[in-house]
Amino acid sequence: MTRPFLSVENLVVHFPTPDGVVRATDGLSYTVEPGKTLGIVGESGSGKSVSSSAILGLHRNTSAQVSGRIWLNDIDLLTLSDKEMQARRGKDVAMIFQDPLSALHPYYTIGDQVAEAYRVHNKVSKKAARDRAIEMLDRVGIPNPQLRVDDYPHQFSGGMRQRAMIAMALINDPQLLIADEPTTALDVTVQAQILDLLQDLQREFNTALIMITHDLGVIAEVADDVLVMYAGRAVEYGTTKQLLTAPAMPYTLGLIQSVPDLSSDVNEPLRPIPGNPPSLLDPPSGCAFAPRCTFKHLVADNLPDTVMPELEEIAPGHLRRCHLTEHDLSKLTPKPAEEVEVV
């Protein structure tokens, strides 16, 4: 059997600190195929960015312990030397970050920074790299790229900066693109433009895309598959349709319900998930979501507090991590959120 294009298997990223080990990502597995998009959803600190940075090898050996397997085209990236990884970074795998103002160096021109990504992987003249940068800036929709190439990041608008970041990430035609909340710092109309652009480029280059976000709207628009993360682990994984129409894990349901509905009454209060995510320094030994779960009373004994549920396949390609026996949450009656005792 051939391996998927990208296959992350049992990825663990731990950060030893003086106060103990921060379990930022604990046993994460997923796959992505070329031309497809995987959406990774979760609250801040759920390990979305940390696990994706590991694919680029951005964690330093001194501060992080990374284990597991990251197969990209049948090569385990975690077995590569620093030098081999560096040669792939930005070439086979590229990343777009949120807040392009701080992700771009304020002292160098857009053109320099975009061309630098090309020159480091291709033996070309400065002139050729610059021409290539202009071509890419044009491709991502920056008007007058011949002139704007010499501008500094602070002379660009937020949307333009993100376009420049995309140009920089795609200049080497990577097979895998990781977009870490690429639209968070942008206003809504620009968000839509950037998402459209990413999808266009993905179709054109047949790139595999990992879209990290906490915005379910973005997921619904771009993702083929969705991975929901909570406290460093996958809690639900399936196709976008499966997760958005039939969420089988209370956390996913909570995320969906917390999105305000445009057609509903404006006076209706928002429905947040009660409580806060647990500390990754000392995560609960049982189900990490149990303290916030509105369905917890439906599970016998104190099972959720002591035993970590395993990922189970409840339908073809649909996995969840939950103690509930029922797969269809709409058949169950949750406790009102106010009655959940939050620690």
Added chain:
Amino acid sequence: MLAFIIRRILVGFAMIVVMIFVVFALFFANGNPAINQCGKYCTPEKLDEITGLLGYDKSIPEQFTAFSAGLVVGRDFPVNDEYRAALIENGYENRIIHCAAPCLGYSQSDQKTVNQLLVKAAGPTLSLAIVSFLIWIFFGVLIGVIAAINKGRWLDRVVVGSTLVVYALPVFVIGTFFLQYVAIKWQLYPYPRFEPLKEPADILPWLTGILLPALTLALFFMAAYVRYTRAFVLESMSEDYIRTARSKGLPERTVLFKHGLRSALTPLVTLAGLDFASLLAGAIITESVFNYQGMGALAVKANNNHDLPVLIGLVIVGAAAVIVMNIIVDILYAYIDPRVRVTK
């Protein structure tokens, strides 16, 4: 960009004018300066005579005008017109001293113009400032970067610990050690004596003579700059754009030197400019230890002799150095940081 530089220079010029006025007002607010030249057995008549001769009987605005005029067109000393006329009449024209613009005054105790004294003292002071500046910037930044990239390891701890020790050691202790032990007792290095740098052939004796005092002065600043550089580099290496640079696949060397160090330079340039300027008014302790006749030694002597014109001249030169260095720093800033540049 040119408009920006011109504007900074004009503002700097205005600041120098205001500063001269303040210095002048400050020194004259403290009674009649002539009393310092009157000697031990000062009678009221003698004091009046000296006051008149030195021109201190004029109102302060008048004196300020005369002083300012001296800065622009030069002045003749003694300042008292009648006395000068009398000197010419009696054939003592050679006793009249012309002080060319920008004239900072005349030292009664040294019988020389302040300009002459300052020019003479400028050699050792400038040499000391420049050589020690080069030493401390080069080694300070280098060691700081090394400490930053080894953060938390033993090398970093050794560096941080030793900077603390060096920083805590008074300059006169280091200076005395170099002089008494390295140069005199152990004879490891020729006794440091200032040799003026007049032609290219002088460079070796000049450097040999300046190295120990420059090192003494540099060590203190170097310790501080190691810490500054370490902190600035660590800060800039934790920025988001460093992560971007790494994700592009740049070698760690490029990430550090091209992306990390560049932004750490901005605050360093500010500090270095001001620290260098502060040395231009003289390094009093270092000059005293090594018996260098620079601005610092001149200041000590002028202070002991109550030589007001020299003190005013020194303060003005020192303050002007700070203002000029500030302008240079501003211009460098615009060169380093494109966000400071005035947009086209």
